[in-house]
Amino acid sequence: MIRVVLTDIEGTTSSISFVHDVLFPYASEHLPDFVRDNYERPDVAEQLDAVAKSTGQDRQDVDGLIETLLTWIREDRKETPLKALQGMVWEYGYDRGELKGHIYEDAAHHLRLWHDRGLRLFVYSSGSVQAQKLIFGYTTAGDFTPFFSGYFDTRIGGKKDAGSYRNIVAELGVEPSTVLFLSDVEAELEAAEQAGLETAWLIREGEVPEDAGRFIARDFSEVESLLRKQ
Ligand SMILES: CSCCC(=O)C(=O)COP(=O)(O)O
């Protein structure tokens, strides 16, 4: 019996184009000045330490670290310090009204429905927890943060590693089979299944494979039909 829904964001609750055509360009434009203005702030310095450590760059070369961060954005790298800094930059954008989080209508409707029905809802995204709270706090359809019981990012592990899902269910204190993980990325679903979670593969556009071997949903109303069958 599913009691927990754990959802991905990009390609699942929200469009890939919002992340790639709005959020990432916003980060590329504003991150250099943000880092130069705030590099002594402890939370920013901690992330710059992590970038320098992982690349072997000179920690004092702030412009060099910024170049690395911009390259990582272009390459869509899911590096934890980049994700943390992106969240800080996006906070300014949401606060100033320059950014509004995208959420599909079907996702908005069913997240509210499942919450009201007593399912516990959690997010697991490569975006930082701060970025997750922002995208759902400032959507074009209102504030969805009251519906979520918690948030996980790559600090718990990568989304393609089964160990990350084991860590999540251990933290939630639930049986893996009571958790339904929603994602548009097959490798993430495979990792979750290895940890014993139930899964639904969101394929919002394009061809649906015939013999996928797992439940496929075009949108959240098809996930709802899976939940209703149990
Ligand atoms: C939290 S919104 C920004 C999402 C993001 O930065 C990203 O890399 C997308 O990752 P996801 O795991 O949601 O596909």
Ligand SMILES: [Mg+2]
């Ligand atoms: Mg995704």
